[in-house]
Amino acid sequence: MAGSAIKPTPLLKDELDIVIPTIRNLDFLEMWRPFFEQYHLIIVQDGDPSKTIKVPDGFDYELYNRNDINRILGPKASCISFKDSACRCFGYMVSKKKYIYTIDDDCFVAKNPSGEQINALEQHIKNLLSPSTPYFFNTLYDPYREGADFVRGYPFSLREGAATAVSHGLWLNIPDYDAPTQLVKPLERNKRYVDAVLTVPKGTLFPMCGMNLAFNRELIGPAMYFGLMGDGQPIGRYDDMWAGWCMKVICDHMGWGVKTGLPYIWHSKASNPFVNLKKEYRGIYWQEDLIPFFQAAVLPKECVTVQQCYIELAKQVKEKLGKVDPYFIKLADAMVTWIEAWDGLNSSEEKSSKQPNGTAK
Numbered sequence: 001m002a003g004s005a006i007k008p009t010p011l012l013k014d015e016l017d018i019v020i021p022t023i024r025n026l027d028f029l030e031m032w033r034p035f036f037e038q039y040h041l042i043i044v045q046d047g048d049p050s051k052t053i054k055v056p057d058g059f060d061y062e063l064y065n066r067n068d069i070n071r072i073l074g075p076k077a078s079c080i081s082f083k084d085s086a087c088r089c090f091g092y093m094v095s096k097k098k099y100i101y102t103i104d105d106d107c108f109v110a111k112n113p114s115g116e117q118i119n120a121l122e123q124h125i126k127n128l129l130s131p132s133t134p135y136f137f138n139t140l141y142d143p144y145r146e147g148a149d150f151v152r153g154y155p156f157s158l159r160e161g162a163a164t165a166v167s168h169g170l171w172l173n174i175p176d177y178d179a180p181t182q183l184v185k186p187l188e189r190n191k192r193y194v195d196a197v198l199t200v201p202k203g204t205l206f207p208m209c210g211m212n213l214a215f216n217r218e219l220i221g222p223a224m225y226f227g228l229m230g231d232g233q234p235i236g237r238y239d240d241m242w243a244g245w246c247m248k249v250i251c252d253h254m255g256w257g258v259k260t261g262l263p264y265i266w267h268s269k270a271s272n273p274f275v276n277l278k279k280e281y282r283g284i285y286w287q288e289d290l291i292p293f294f295q296a297a298v299l300p301k302e303c304v305t306v307q308q309c310y311i312e313l314a315k316q317v318k319e320k321l322g323k324v325d326p327y328f329i330k331l332a333d334a335m336v337t338w339i340e341a342w343d344g345l346n347s348s349e350e351k352s353s354k355q356p357n358g359t360a361k
């Protein structure tokens with residue numbers, strides 16, 4: 001009798017953590033079970049810490065609520081947002097793995113045009129493990145993909161590519177629109193599946209969405225601070241945008257690549273556009289000053305680590321954006337606190353190969 005088929009070990013099984021910010025039970029994991037069950041989860045429970053979050057059986061996880069964050073970081077916990085999905089960055093900080101995948105709990109497995117279920121995590125891993133092409137655009141998209149290559153005229157000196165720091169996935173069904181767009185197009189659904197992965201060119205910023213995102217934590221982890229949002233803050237739903245702008249300036253400086261495109265997830269829940277408008281509206285006009293700031297940001301060559309780049313960026317934020325609004329002075333200070341907290345938990349002598357035992361903390 002044929003032996004039972006041996007399941008292949010999932011890619012990066014012991015080198016990747018899945019970080020989920022949540023205020024709800026995690027039933028959505030049932031749909032992801034075939035793709036996620038072999039990976040370790042880091043659940044960041046936002047909101048009321050006395051609430052119990054139900055995690056389906058069979059998953060290996062550690063769960064942190066606000067009491068845990070305060071206990072672990074002490075006063076430095078002030079840099080971790082409360083009552084906003086930005087809290088997820090705490091999961092990046094406590095992880096000990098080389099890679100991170102973060103996903104929202106209203107994101108489900110999507111199907112490709114052939115009707116096959118998409119293993120979004122596997123595609124992100126492929127994106128992260130293959131080089132990027134930030135210096136010269138390949139018109140046949142990802143040249144490292146099966147069945148594609150560099151096109152004629154692509155310099156051979158650039159074909160080795162750059163290390164990939166971030167893989168930014170997309171969404172079918174509810175697209176990540178801002179509130180004004182949601183308000184004018186309440187019924188719009190994204191039905192377009194584009195079978196492509198692109199490198200965001202060097203010197204180009206983009207709006208990074210946090211709901212289906214993977215990154216090389218060892219490369220760019222310290223820059224993936226999801227900015228101060230939610231409770232007590234004048235702005236919301238710009239946490240991932242802030243991280244994306246800081247991250248891209250640093251990746252450009254360090255010579256790393258950022259990809260966007262596949263994989264798709266199925267985003268099921270449209271959050272309330274009126275609530276979103278209240279959270280976003282300051283960001284909608286502030287960003288007209290923020291984008292030129294990041295586009296013009298220059299990091300000195302003496303900045304050779306991500307931490308040094310990030311501290312330098314925080315200094316420039318304080319100097320140049322503090323005049324836009326005092327919030328950016330607070331945010332710049334929080335950026336420094338984030339690095340201090342990150343280094344406190346991840347300094348080399350503390351780095352251990354021991355993995356969490358999967359029980360809730």
Ligand SMILES: O=c1ccn([C@@H]2O[C@H](COP(=O)(O)OP(=O)(O)O[C@H]3O[C@@H](CO)[C@H](O)[C@H]3O)[C@@H](O)[C@H]2O)c(=O)[nH]1
Nearest residue numbers: 021022023046083084085104105106176209210211271
């Ligand atoms: O106070 C909160 C609210 C939510 N969460 C968790 O964060 C994610 C996203 O929440 P939700 O899906 O309700 O929000 P959206 O408006 O659809 O997504 C926006 O949030 C950005 C971050 O993902 C995304 O880029 C935007 O489109 C869920 O897991 C909630 O459980 C929270 O932790 N705290």
Ligand SMILES: [Mn+2]
Nearest residue numbers: 104106269271
């Ligand atoms: Mn959502």
